[in-house]
Amino acid sequence: MRLILLGPPGVGKGTQARKLAEKYCIPQISTGDMLRDAFQKGHELGLKARSYMDSGKLVPDDVVIGIVEERLRMNDCESGWILDGFPRTIQQAGALDVMLKNNKSDIDHVLSLEVREDEVVKRISGRRSCESCQNTFNIYFSVPKMDGVCDSCGGRLIQRSDDKEETVRERMRVYRENTEPLIRYYQDRGILKSVNANGGIGGVFDLICSRL
Numbered sequence: 537m538r539l540i541l542l543g544p545p546g547v548g549k550g551t552q553a554r555k556l557a558e559k560y561c562i563p564q565i566s567t568g569d570m571l572r573d574a575f576q577k578g579h580e581l582g583l584k585a586r587s588y589m590d591s592g593k594l595v596p597d598d599v600v601i602g603i604v605e606e607r608l609r610m611n612d613c614e615s616g617w618i619l620d621g622f623p624r625t626i627q628q629a630g631a632l633d634v635m636l637k638n639n640k641s642d643i644d645h646v647l648s649l650e651v652r653e654d655e656v657v658k659r660i661s662g663r664r665s666c667e668s669c670q671n672t673f674n675i676y677f678s679v680p681k682m683d684g685v686c687d688s689c690g691g692r693l694i695q696r697s698d699d700k701e702e703t704v705r706e707r708m709r710v711y712r713e714n715t716e717p718l719i720r721y722y723q724d725r726g727i728l729k730s731v732n733a734n735g736g737i738g739g740v741f742d743l744i745c746s747r748l
């Protein structure tokens with residue numbers, strides 16, 4: 537199954553993508569995680585991307601398209617994947633279409649996760665992620681057993697530097713301007729399904745599974 541998750545910052549794409557990856561035994565491909573990982577490892581790509589990420593802007597298309605192209609060529613992508621955070625612009629969507637055409641494959645589903653804005657703010661401000669395994673928690677909804685410690689690997693839980701209020705506002709603006717047009721793009725292709733993502737993690741997951 538080849539699946540794209542669309543939705544504004546804080547809608548829960550990463551959380552749902554991880555659960556879907558586990559259920560369908562296919563990789564979750566998160567461009568945000570890949571860029572953060574490159575930064576943590578001190579790679580040039582990560583260092584370049586950081587200033588865009590910290591100001592809530594999009595990393596240039598050619599950079600992101602390059603890393604996705606490389607990732608989709610890996611063996612574990614043969615039986616499918618879940619793209620989380622890519623594509624984010626019409627140019628990226630076009631580049632993905634070309635990659636898939638060359639590979640004689642296609643997108644099966646695009647899910648647009650939709651959530652109220654007040655809910656988004658709470659999800660983002662409460663979000664904490666493990667600096668070792670990237671697992672995410674929320675101090676309001678998905679509380680770790682021990683304060684500041686990852687339940688899965690014992691790593692330290694941190695708040696993402698781009699989850700500050702000012703940066704979140706910019707990320708929302710960028711989403712509306714650059715990414716929202718993708719809803720229409722995939723609607724016109726007849727592969728878009730909208731999912732009400734206002735509920736809890738388990739409820740939204742069940743809803744997603746029922747749409748696939």
Ligand code: AMP
Pocket residue numbers: 545567568569571588589590592593594595596597600620621622623624628698707
């Ligand atoms: P995310 O973890 O998906 O919220 O992404 C965090 C940040 O990484 C975004 O605000 C962008 O700066 C950058 N980023 C992630 N994916 C992309 C993408 N597909 N295109 C451009 N920038 C991206």
